[in-house]
Structures are given as C-alpha cells and as structure tokens.
Amino acid sequence: MPDAQETKAPAPKLAALSPDEKKQRDRRNLAIAFSLGVFIVLVFAVTILRLGSAGAQ
Amino acid sequence: MQTDSSTLAGPQDYFALLKPRVMSLVIFTAFVGMIAAPGTLHPLLGTVALLSIAVGAGASGALNMWWDADIDAIMTRTAKRPIPSGRVPRAEAAAFGGFLSVLSVALLALASNYLAAGLLAFTIFFYVVVYSMWLKRLTPQNIVIGGAAGALPPVVGWAAVSGAAPLEAWVLFAIIFLWTPPHFWALALYKRGDYERAGIPMMPVVKGEASTRRQIFAYALILAAAGAAPFLIGMTSAYYLVMAVALGAVFIWLSWKVLRADQEDHSPAKKLFGFSIFYLFALFATILVERLVILYA
Structure with missing residues (x-):
C-alpha cells in the first residue's frame, strides 16, 4: 500500500501578486464588504417597514 | 507565473459593467414613473425600489457586455470596456450580472410588489435574451423591438408605487x-x-x-x-x-x-x-x- 505522502498531489503554486494587484484586490474586497453591508441594512429596514405597515393595517 | 486578469480589476471596472450612463437614464425615467403614479410609497421603500430598478438595469448591462464581448472588442466605441480590454474575465461578468439580476428583482419584490418585480425581471430578460442574444445580430429592426427594454423602466416605477400598469x-x-x-x-x-x-x-x-x-x-x-x-x-x-x-x-x-x-x-x-x-x-x-x-x- 503506497504511503499517503506519496499519493498526495503537489499543492498548486499560488500566483505572486504584485503590489498593484494586491491593492486592487483589497479595494475589491472592501467594495464587496460595503455592498453586502448596505444590502443587509436595506433588507432589514425594508422588512421592518413592511411588517410595521402590515401591523397597522 | 501569470496571474488571472481579474486581479487587475478594481471596483470601478465592475461599476463600468453596469453601463452607468444608461443606468442614469433608467433611474430618471423610472423616478418620473414613480412620481407620476397615483398613490404613495414610504420614502425609504421608494428609494430601495428605485435602487433595485437601477441595479436591475445595470445587471442587464453587465450580461449584455458578457454576451457581446467579441463584437465590443472590434468596435472603437466599446473596445475599452472592461471585458474586451482584459480587465474583467467574461465568466466573472456573467456571474456578476446574473447575481445582481436575481438580487434586484428580489429586493424590488420585497420593497414594493410582485407586479413591479415581474416587470423588472421581464425587462432584464428582454434586454439580454430577446435583444442581445437574438435580435441584435439578426435584423436591422434590432433596436426597434429591443427598445422595449429601455422603455419599460417608467412602467416598472409606476407599478412599484401603484401596484398597477x-x-x-x-x-x-x-x-x-x-x-x-x-x-x-x-x-x-x-x-x-x-x-x-x-x-x-x-x-x-x-x-x-x-x-x-x-x-x-x-x-x-x-x-x-x-x-x-x-x-x-x-x-x-x-x-x-x-x-x-x-x-x-x-x-x-x-x-x-x-x-x-x-x-x-x-x-x-x-x-x-x-x-x-x-x-x-x-x-x-x-x-x-x-x-x-x-x-x-
């Protein structure tokens, strides 16, 4: 039976990012985080408003 | 080792996929539809509804750029768009547009009503499938029929406020x-x-x-x-x-x-x-x- 160490595929080499690419990635991540935050707040606010108006009726 | 082209894309490139200039016209005409419609909508719900319509329009723009990347690369007017210029991979633009389409329709349904959400979903479908995929490369009447997609936002806005069209x-x-x-x-x-x-x-x-x-x-x-x-x-x-x-x-x-x-x-x-x-x-x-x-x- 072969050793587990022998059958394991070599880990893929990760591309080295240049400083510019790292900066762009960070900016993308921040934009995604901000958009998700806005989306969550909007869904929460809309749900509360709709529930409030349904309750009033 | 070469990195994926998406590592060079910034948030502004994804924003450009939404066709902001077209989106501004959509926002304006939808807003007029909302104001002209009888009835009222809570200001926050109205703002979210308008945002949903804008994002839906932007999503269809991203899907259009995904589908038309080959011809965009040939035309001088569109060659600098994020996909033909190599800043955003095609598959990512498709995923981005598809995700935003679903999100915008769901958010509009939540903020207003199913008629408005259905009309927005139809607008996206018409622009991407009927116009971009089918008519654009088939007939000189492409923008005549396809123009229906661009004309729908005031109807969506009207429906969002009044629940009718x-x-x-x-x-x-x-x-x-x-x-x-x-x-x-x-x-x-x-x-x-x-x-x-x-x-x-x-x-x-x-x-x-x-x-x-x-x-x-x-x-x-x-x-x-x-x-x-x-x-x-x-x-x-x-x-x-x-x-x-x-x-x-x-x-x-x-x-x-x-x-x-x-x-x-x-x-x-x-x-x-x-x-x-x-x-x-x-x-x-x-x-x-x-x-x-x-x-x-």
Whole structure:
C-alpha cells in the first residue's frame, strides 16, 4: 500500500501578486464588504417597514 | 507565473459593467414613473425600489457586455470596456450580472410588489435574451423591438408605487419606445464603419444611409405626436403640451437636416443624437416638475 505522502498531489503554486494587484484586490474586497453591508441594512429596514405597515393595517 | 486578469480589476471596472450612463437614464425615467403614479410609497421603500430598478438595469448591462464581448472588442466605441480590454474575465461578468439580476428583482419584490418585480425581471430578460442574444445580430429592426427594454423602466416605477400598469404608464413607455430608433440610428449613421466591421446589421449597414435618414425622419414625426399624448389623455397640463410641441418641432427640424444632409456629412446626425438625449430628459423633467408642483403646491 503506497504511503499517503506519496499519493498526495503537489499543492498548486499560488500566483505572486504584485503590489498593484494586491491593492486592487483589497479595494475589491472592501467594495464587496460595503455592498453586502448596505444590502443587509436595506433588507432589514425594508422588512421592518413592511411588517410595521402590515401591523397597522 | 501569470496571474488571472481579474486581479487587475478594481471596483470601478465592475461599476463600468453596469453601463452607468444608461443606468442614469433608467433611474430618471423610472423616478418620473414613480412620481407620476397615483398613490404613495414610504420614502425609504421608494428609494430601495428605485435602487433595485437601477441595479436591475445595470445587471442587464453587465450580461449584455458578457454576451457581446467579441463584437465590443472590434468596435472603437466599446473596445475599452472592461471585458474586451482584459480587465474583467467574461465568466466573472456573467456571474456578476446574473447575481445582481436575481438580487434586484428580489429586493424590488420585497420593497414594493410582485407586479413591479415581474416587470423588472421581464425587462432584464428582454434586454439580454430577446435583444442581445437574438435580435441584435439578426435584423436591422434590432433596436426597434429591443427598445422595449429601455422603455419599460417608467412602467416598472409606476407599478412599484401603484401596484398597477395603466394606460398612462404605457404612454410613457411609448414615448421612449418611439424615441429609441431615431436616437440609435443617428449614432449608427456616423458609427457605421464600427457596426459594419463587427457584422451588426444596423439599419445604415443593411438598408443604406438614405433609407435610414428617411426612417429617422418618419420616426421623428411619430415621436413628436406621441410626445403630446400625455396631455391628450389628461395626464398633464397645457404647459407640458407647449414644451412637447416645441421639443418635438426641434426634433423634426434636426431630423429634416439629417435627411437633407450630404452622404458624407455626419454633423447633422451627431447634432440629432445629442439633442435626442436632451429631448427625452426635458420631456420627462417637465412631467416630473408638474407632478411635484401638484403634490407640494
């Protein structure tokens, strides 16, 4: 039976990012985080408003 | 080792996928539809509804860029877009557009009603599948039929507020629908080479410039009449009618100049293209101001 160490595929080499690419990635991540935050707040606010108006009726 | 092209893309590239200039017109016309509609919507719900419509329009723009990346690379007007310039991978644009489409429709359903959400979903479907995938490369009537997608936002806005889509909303639809052919054909007249190289059967490429100029003029006449329709159905006051007649007259006059221009002279077409944007903005702004005056005076 072969050793587990022998059958394991070599880990893929990760591309080295240049400083510019790292900066762009960070900016993308921040934009995604901000958009998700806005989306969550909007869904929460809309749900509360709709529930409030349904309750009033 | 080479990195994926997406590592070079910034948030601004994903924003560019949403076609912000087209989106601004969608936001404006949808907003006019919302204000013109009877009934009220909580300001926050109204803002979320408008945002959903804007994001839905942007999502269809991203899906359009995904589908048309091959021809965008050929045309000078579109070669610098995020996909043909290599900043955003095609698959990512598709995923981005698809995700935002679902998100925008769901958010609109939550903020307003299912009719508005259904109309938004239909708008996205019509723009991406009917126009981009089917008609654009098939027929010179591509932007005539496909123009329906661009004309729907005021109906979506109207439905978001009132929960209905009556005749008044469809009159706003008709104005944008009839405005689209002369607007795009004016552009196609002086960008004909681009469309020819990309193999897009735009009217000047297929039927020639003389025929396109005649059709622009015919549409200008119909559009000027349609512009007066909101007054004729009692939707607006006589002030709007004066504005619509004046703007319609200028549109016809500029279209006449396009019709009479020499084959090589494209400056009248450029003038008409520029004015057509102002025309739509001014007409809808007049409706908006009138409704705001009625609401708050």
